[in-house]
Amino acid sequence: MSEKKNKNKKISLSEVATAAGVSKMTASRVLRGEGGYSESTRALVMQKVDELGYLPNRLATVFAGDKSSTFVGVSIPDLGNEVFAQVLEGIDRKLGLFGHQTVLGLTQHTQKAEEEWIKTVLSWQPAGLILTGRYHSARATEMLKAANVPIVEIWDLNSSPMDTSVGINHFDCGFDMGRYLVGCGYRELGYVGTSHDTANAAATRLDGFTRAVEGGNGHVSKQLCLHDTANYYTGYYGTEQLLAGTKSVECIFYQNDAMAFGGLQFVLSKGMSVPGDIGIAGWGDLPIASVLPKRMTSMHVPHLKLGQTAAEMMLARLSDEPVPVCKDIGFHLIPGTTVRRADN
Amino acid sequence: MSEKKNKNKKISLSEVATAAGVSKMTASRVLRGEGGYSESTRALVMQKVDELGYLPNRLATVFAGDKSSTFVGVSIPDLGNEVFAQVLEGIDRKLGLFGHQTVLGLTQHTQKAEEEWIKTVLSWQPAGLILTGRYHSARATEMLKAANVPIVEIWDLNSSPMDTSVGINHFDCGFDMGRYLVGCGYRELGYVGTSHDTANAAATRLDGFTRAVEGGNGHVSKQLCLHDTANYYTGYYGTEQLLAGTKSVECIFYQNDAMAFGGLQFVLSKGMSVPGDIGIAGWGDLPIASVLPKRMTSMHVPHLKLGQTAAEMMLARLSDEPVPVCKDIGFHLIPGTTVRRADN
């Protein structure tokens, strides 16, 4: 705190060079190991680097070479959702192995926050961007195009992405769940989620779900909570509200597993039996599901792999390898024990 | 992909200036709004900025001003653990409000990975670093000192941090749980965790726990899994191994709630009743715990607040406001229903 401000200066390459009695350029060559110097010079420079504790300034490197950095911007809606945390982990681990750094951006599910973040992160000359979701504001899209950096859009499968895309088809995901539940004999279905916005993956799943249910002569009553986080509480209270409004619901599909657990707990607390009195189905297959006594009927998505694949696609783009425009990483249904068994 | 490479160039400030018929410097002044230009000039420059889609290059700004960037490096062990994801969310949200960007580093609980990451991230001239844990490699410590940037060490309370610190006292945390369980009448206790390393918070909790139990004439048998992730599976199998080794254990304390849920599920699957036949206690108080029928005996730590507080301390350091060297954000015990009730 009260130290003199004279020690603030970082050691620069020229200081190392001067100490070693060579030119900046020679020191630079040694540090990059690109040859053009003798062994004795190399040893001398490296010795001075050690002595002075020199740390290169990567900003200058990027700046000088007019090349892009090793940063990869990654936008994620929120980390309260375990699923996104896993995606992020997959991305960062893989990127880290190849010398890239993740610059995080939490968008809170809003395009406005995403746009703000994109603007800032682009000004740092990132090597590329990984964005969650396929819907971006007009200005964001414009900036992204102008920036001309590799982009991987994840989560929603996007057959005509800005650049490349990896994810799953959320419509199909919802549709498959709807068909499965109809196949189990349910006709009066409920949905509890949080999104009022139509421009997101959860809404797309709901579309698919509704289509399948109605195609099977069923009906879907919906309850969308105003809270913007899809968690245990919103699942609990959303279920309470749904059941207060419509008595006839036989089975409820939730936006995600966290909400489904909340809903499960609500109906159990009201003395209902699952799946005897009501069916419960989630989405995302939380890790905890695998150790609970009742296996949640859900949809498994390989989240960690999604992240890793996104990172791999980014790395391939960065090294100009061919990359598929769009990659489907798939999902599969977990029958579980929270809906009654299909009688097929 | 196959586009000509001529569009790759980004528009620079001088191009904007030339287009507007003014000097670079005037354009710079307009963009920073620091005055010294007429309204007509301002309008003209801004019009050109819009037309050309100019995005400033922050690298150059940092570079020119010889000031630090708006990056804050944040090291986190892993995101599989929900608890760390919440801490990160707290940090990034708060930092984002003040125009800072989070550069993520997942250290996988190893000092080597942390050191590697520190070296890289420092070369980007970050404004500051937030590090999880108080134990760093010697070389890392050296680099951090030389870099002379604000540092906030989180998670472990550290009365003599490198710079500043916020977290909880893990020894006390373990101790309080030990005392509580002894107070519940347990004497033969078990511990299941993953850390073989003594240099981390979980090991410190175990120390505190052991001290309290032995102080109450109890005894602790331990089972440390070789897996490095503390999750449901390691909890499940760790419990199986612990119980195979020592039949007499009355109650088990786990490294975290995820492992405790795994353990709970194991003992239930063996037909044991909880807390009738055996007690189960976790740590961290996972959000899901609040909606499950059986409330896990655990220790609540305000994770999101921890992250926010860390970010606040960083922001204060960056604006040279006074910051406490060390801040305890506390914890409290959740009695729960997975251990038998204290008879005091």
Place this chain on the structure above:
DNA sequence: TAGCGTAAGGTTACGGGTAACGCAATTGCC
């Protein structure tokens, strides 16, 4: 109307590296 202040803008010199090029000394080859 000289003298001065101020608004509006231009000029120059960096900052920390790197690409491109220059050049002397050594080595290889016939």
Place this chain on the structure above:
DNA sequence: GGCAATTGCGTTACCCGTAACCTTACGCTA
């Protein structure tokens, strides 16, 4: 021994903004 090729290093210019300083034109006052 003469010439070219290579090795080992230095010089210069540049990347894109900004701080510091300089210039010009105009208005006001004594």
